Amino acid sequence: MKLLRRLFLLLLLLVAIGGVIAWTLPAELALRWLKPDLGPLRLSGISGTVWKGQASSAxxxxxxLGALQWSVDKSPLLLRRVAARVNLSGGALALNGDVTRDADGSVLVQNMSFQLPAETAAPALDIPALKLHGTIDGRIDDARLANGWVSGARGSARWRExxxxxxxxxxxxxxxxxxxxQPDGSIAGTVKDDGSSNLEVAGQFVVNSGQFSATARLVARNGDPQVxxxxxxxxxxxxxxxSLLKISGQLFKLF
Known part of the structure; x- marks a missing residue:
């Protein structure tokens, strides 16, 4: 009996030590193990714990991209899900929202707000004679990423100024x-102007299996000579x- 009690106490001690280690596990050490799963994302200047930490450079x-902060909810881990709140700021891209990695390896993004300079969209629009100005911001209500590709998404965006x-x-x-x-697995959207300027825009776009295509009809409203x-x-x-604008291309695989 003494032996069983000692073994039981030893087991409790090991569980307690394991809990303390997990609770205070340095983020830098944990991210070394996770590095193969981070895809193109690179982090440096890592501090804090795996549950609540930050990287000074992402x-x-x-x-x-700027500095990244995160906090991980512990309860979903019981269901083999990793749920985190992430915030990216201080660089060209700003993000704030919820990210969940399910047991099957897919990633769900929810309630994600974003902001980036319009000039970062220039390669996709392929208009070399013109430089884009203004800011693009928006919200992703939900999006699913599987096998490195976006497999579904819902949200909105606005190109300001x-x-x-x-x-x-x-x-x-x-x-x-x-x-x-969409029911066929693609993501479809529309683009239009808000009626406040002398450019009239009416267009649509589709993202499917890593490919995207878009068409838009552009008209100089009120005969504006600059437009x-x-x-x-x-x-x-x-x-x-x-003017009829047609764009097509391939998306980057994310991870």
Whole structure:
């Protein structure tokens, strides 16, 4: 009996020590183990614990993103789920929202707000003659990432103080986008202007299996000469004086 009691006390001691280690596990040590699962994300200047910590510098695809902070909810771990609140700030991209990694390896993003300079969207729009100005911000209500690709998403975005410069200069007002998952597994959305400027925009886009495509009809409202000049460098001129913008490409695999 004494032996059993000693073994039981030893077991309790080991559990207590294990709990203390897990509770205070340094974030830097934990992230060394998780590094293969972080995909293109690189973190440095790590401090705090695995439950509540920060990285002074975060980058992805060799692009600096800013400082990252996180806090992990412990209760979902019992269901083999890792749920965290993340905040990225101080760089070109700002993010704040909830991220959950399920037992099957897929990632669910919820209630995520974001903000980035419009110029970061220039490669996707492929308009080399013009420089983009303004800020794009929005919200992802929910999005599912599986096997490195976005498999579903719902949210909205707004291009504030939209403007272009370069071969032509024009103020474009504010452009609005909304997107949601479709029954066939794709993500479809619409783009339009808010009616406050002399650029009229009506378009749609689709993301499917890592590919994206978009078309938009652009018109100089009220015959604005600056907007009409800018449209000479955007898309294909149409007989009615509008411009048809067509974009397609491939998304980066995230992890």
């Amino acid at each position: 980058s992805a695809f060799a692009t600096p 939209a403007a272009v410069s370069g071969e032509a200069e024009a103020r474009l007002g504010e452009l609005l986008a909304e997107f949601s998952s 009409a000049e800018a449209l000479r460098y955007i898309g294909e001129p149409q007989p009615d004086g509008s």
